[in-house]
Amino acid sequence: MYRKGLMELLQDRPTSLQELAQLLAVHPKEVEDDLQHLIKSLRHRPYRAVITPATCKKCGFVFHKDKLHKPGKCPACRGTWISQPLIRIEERR
Ligand SMILES: [Zn+2]
Numbered sequence: 001m002y003r004k005g006l007m008e009l010l011q012d013r014p015t016s017l018q019e020l021a022q023l024l025a026v027h028p029k030e031v032e033d034d035l036q037h038l039i040k041s042l043r044h045r046p047y048r049a050v051i052t053p054a055t056c057k058k059c060g061f062v063f064h065k066d067k068l069h070k071p072g073k074c075p076a077c078r079g080t081w082i083s084q085p086l087i088r089i090e091e092r093r
Contacts, residue, residue: 006031006038007047007089014052014086017069032068035087042089052086 009015009023017035021028039049054063054071058079063071070084 006034010049010087010089012088012090014050014088016084016086018084020087028069035068038089046092047089048092050088050090052088054085055083057081057083 005024006020009020015023017028017031020035021031024031042049051065051068053065054067055061056063056074056077056079058081059074059077061074061076063082063085065085068085068087071082073080074082
């Protein structure tokens with residue numbers, strides 16, 4: 001069961017895992033687990049998750065969308081200046 005309020009927080013508002021953890025006062029790993037559940041459960045609901053993948057700000061490498069947490073290092077240039085992935089939920093139309 002995913003955390004109540006998670007869906008509301010993300011609706012039409014791109015939010016990072018870090019920010020969500022702060023808002024809910026829980027560990028980012030917990031939020032990530034809840035989020036994975038929530039995203040899976042959306043398949044049966046009139047909503048969809050829109051994920052803006054993390055990107056390396058040094059070389060522009062785009063990480064996989066399945067990664068919800070901020071990657072530690074860029075596999076292309078080894079840089080650590082990386083943007084956080086953003087998660088948003090919107091109504092399917
Ligand atoms: Zn890079």
